[in-house]
Amino acid sequence: MAKRVLMKGNIAIGEGAIKANCKAYFGYPITPQNDLTAHMSKRMVELDRVFIQSESEIAAINMVFGAALTGARAMTSSSSPGISLKQEGISYMAGCELPGVILNVQRGGPGLGNISGAQGDYFQATRGGGHGDYRTLVLAPDSVQEMYDLVQEAFDLADKYRNPVVILIDGVLGQMMEPVDLEHDVKKYKLPPKDWILDGCKTREPRSIQSLYMKEGALEEHNWKLHEKYKKMKQDIKCETQHVDDAEIVLVAFGISARVCKSAMQLARKEGIKVGLIRPITLFPFPEEEILKATEHVKKFLVVEMNLGQMVEDVKLIINSKADVHFYGRPGGGLSSQEEIVNEISRIL
Amino acid sequence: MQEEVIIAGFGGQGIMFMGTVLAHAAMQENKSVTFFPSYGAEMRGGTANCMIIMSDEDIGSPVVARPDGIIALNQPSADKFTRRIKEKGLLIVNSSLVTGESGRDDIKKVEVQATKIAEGLGDKRVANMVALGSYIKEVKILKLETLCKSLETLLGEKKKNLVDINIKALKDGYKL
């Protein structure tokens, strides 16, 4: 067996980013992701890469914008309130088609909320989050190993699509430790050349990076082009399924909620209830096919989230009355227990 | 086989380190393991806890609601967590600091004079390892030897001078 190390989720993200050749990290303190900023302040400097503790999350995302437009891999991390501040920059990056990785270690909201893990930012992450008609790719790992792996893929996906990629975890995943295999095989993508960067026009004509399209029809055309790109992202949909084939009810959950659902599934199966699980790993694009396929024989779905119903809307949209869609969630940092979920399953069946 | 434990005490009693040693040793014995700490404002007021799950299968939720075992190094932790222990579960208390009744007759209670034994070894900070030693003896999920190695690894070069006393404390706890 490969050598494993015990690692915190937040740190695994940092180490994965470093392995993916992230050249610059910009952050601003906020719980529960401070250990990542602290870790990067040491590691990036040791590696002679760029680390800055910025004056705000707004500045941090704009520093990512600057680093990314030179072709360097860059990232920032924060938690919910700070991610709100980054939305301006994320929208500009989407408009300018700049790659970059943004980690959201979600906490309870709205407002200052609390610092418990939560999943209240699903809408914000999957709908674009800032102003304008755009999307970001959203990845939702559910283990420390997957955090380490997916952050590496996130940089590839950002470069592949020239688009910001959001990694959506929460306080629990960020703070927990699990064994990580640092040599784990990670999917590698075929990447286009970066023939759009600004690094001085020594060997070519000057270039510009912009999201401003004032000529009549130009912005419409640009938005159509972005739209086509978002559609293409479907080729990189990721989803985990467990025991769907014989299931009488399927749980749908992402991130930490999926972990609780896995416990609930084990518990329920011990009691003879045939429970399956679909875990979207890409939240945008959303794994429509997998869910649709399940509706062919499953007539009951239970969506479990740490909010009062966000992803459930996407599930309902896809299922479109082909099966019953139920919801169980707790807001404000409340984490359901496996027993609660099994009770809910029994109530539904 | 799955074992879920909550370790709790004052900040400064080395709660997180205890949990980390346990989780590390579980990893070394090729078990699935999760470690989830209390963090941030939860830590204000001076108490800390961490939840460890060790299993031969994949682990779902890392949050422990109904633990198989509790290791309580101070009174507030014993008060808070004892009622959560599963039936027939295990309560280990640092009886140097925890004097109250557990109020439960359906669990096994082990009293360890952890702080006192640690003071006898010359450093009361190793009370955590005394308690961990007696936990391992009760639960038998990991080899004492593995924990000793994990201690060495985690203390590293910088704290090499602390390895001996920590291992001694662990073994004394185990021998009780």
Add this chain to the structure above:
Amino acid sequence: MKKILFKTEALKDTVMSYCPGCGHGVIHRLVAETIDELGIREKTIGIAPVGCAVFAYDYWNFDVTEAAHGRPPAVATGIKRVLPDRVVFTYQGDGDLIAIGTAETIHAANRGENITVIFVNNCVYGMTGGQMAPTTLIGQKTTTTPFGRDEKIAGYPIRVCELLSSLGGVTYLERVAVTDAKNIIKAKRAIKKAFQVQLDKKGFSLVEVLSSCPTDWGLNPQEAIEYIEKNMIPYFPLGVVKDKS
């Protein structure tokens, strides 16, 4: 015959969209001439602001990026930190630099980012149609100070060079005006110096250029120049404010 007039390579051959008498065109040219004279066109990355200069990438003949309103110093930081041997400058209005972008400005300056800032102070928000700016003079009428700026309501005009001068990371600050030939030559000298400070890796440099906005001031171009001389310069004195190069 000796050729004394050259085409500025760092400027594209296009018509600028600025109003008659606007200072932006002159300042663009001074920046472009400086870049040519220093021979750095091929390693320069400029950052256009949100403001009247938002189209600067259509005018400058080198790499130029857009930045969100007020964020150029942060974007410049990102670029310069990964490409320290390139020349990076921002070009910002008063609203961009010292209203919405105050934090980014102060902290890039304080970190001593080795970048150059060309700060165009026209006492007004030009692009959005003449609202009050942080530098709008007391008594000056704008569309949002219809009775003239009243310090009891809107506070005082900010002197950016003086404000920044106490910061450790700041190397060079000078205030100039593009009013007449003499001042324009001085402005050019200051801009060149600021870029030189960056080339010498000496830290943060900023040149504040007092500039006219005849359209939003409701004056003709000649009156606008007089307005700078009579009203702006007394409040925003010209000269070097800090030089530790």
